[in-house]
Amino acid sequence: EVQLVESGGGLVQPGGSLRLSCVASGFTLSNYEVNWVRQAPGKGLDWVSYISGSGSTVSYADSVKGRFTISRDNAKNSLSLQMNTLRAEDTAIYFCARAQTVRASYYMDVWGKGTTVTVSS
Amino acid sequence: SYELTQPPSVSVSPGQTAYITCSGDNLGDKYVCWYQQKPGLSPVLVMYQDRKRPSGIPERFSGSNSGNTATLTISGTQSTDEADYFCQAWDSIWVFGGGTKLTVL
Numbered sequence: 689e690v691q692l693v694e695s696g697g698g699l700v701q702p703g704g705s706l707r708l709s710c711v712a713s714g715f716t717l718s719n720y721e722v723n724w725v726r727q728a729p730g731k732g733l734d735w736v737s738y739i740s741g742s743g744s745t746v747s748y749a750d751s752v753k754g755r756f757t758i759s760r761d762n763a764k765n766s767l768s769l770q771m772n773t774l775r776a777e778d779t780a781i782y783f784c785a786r787a788q789t790v791r792a793s794y795y796m797d798v799w800g801k802g803t804t805v806t807v808s809s
Numbered sequence: 810s811y812e813l814t815q816p817p818s819v820s821v822s823p824g825q826t827a828y829i830t831c832s833g834d835n836l837g838d839k840y841v842c843w844y845q846q847k848p849g850l851s852p853v854l855v856m857y858q859d860r861k862r863p864s865g866i867p868e869r870f871s872g873s874n875s876g877n878t879a880t881l882t883i884s885g886t887q888s889t890d891e892a893d894y895f896c897q898a899w900d901s902i903w904v905f906g907g908g909t910k911l912t913v914l
Binding site for chain 2: 723725732733734735738747749783785788789790792793794795796797799800801802
């Protein structure tokens with residue numbers, strides 16, 4: 689079964705750090721681009737970060753640029769999101785999602801169940 | 810930055826057709842996809858490249874995109890279609906609409 693499983697969420701104080709992980713099964717993650725997408729409580733979907741299959745290209749939403757770092761370990765079929773200087777507004781469920789970019793079509797066809805990050809004192 | 814606008818809510822009677830719109834500047838020049846999200850679950854891709862259905866998505870789901878508006882159409886809406894629907898496009902970054910809550914009354 690094609691699957692993504694996130695982990696690493698939790699409760700952290702403002703200014704703290706967390707490292708989220710996403711492990712793939714049923715397919716070779718290195719063959720795919722991946723996004724992190726978050727959803728604040730009761731809100732919509734918010735793109736956070738992107739990484740290419742090789743890891744050579746990354747991008748970030750302005751709201752997290754300079755604070756979050758995306759990386760991947762293709763040998764372990766996994767990727768990570770290092771989150772530093774966390775703010776209350778980073779509180780959300782964080783999903784990793786397999787991205788497809790085909791002839792100017794950009795979509796995400798496999799999503800994990802998500803991991804919850806709560807930033808609060 | 811590029812914005813996609815969706816109506817917050819749409820209501821439809823069972824068996825009727827639901828239209829969920831997504832608006833953006835010259836959106837017809839981009840490909841749009843749609844996700845369905847039920848409470849407590851992850852989003853599920855229900856349409857990509859404007860009008861293509863992933864495997865396993867019922868034929869009652871269809872899509873179109875022209876001008877400034879993309880539309881997800883659900884024909885013969887069922888109670889199981891009640892969910893939040895998000896459109897998404899790409900404009901140098903991945904952009905989501907705010908979401909539409911579909912209620913099947």
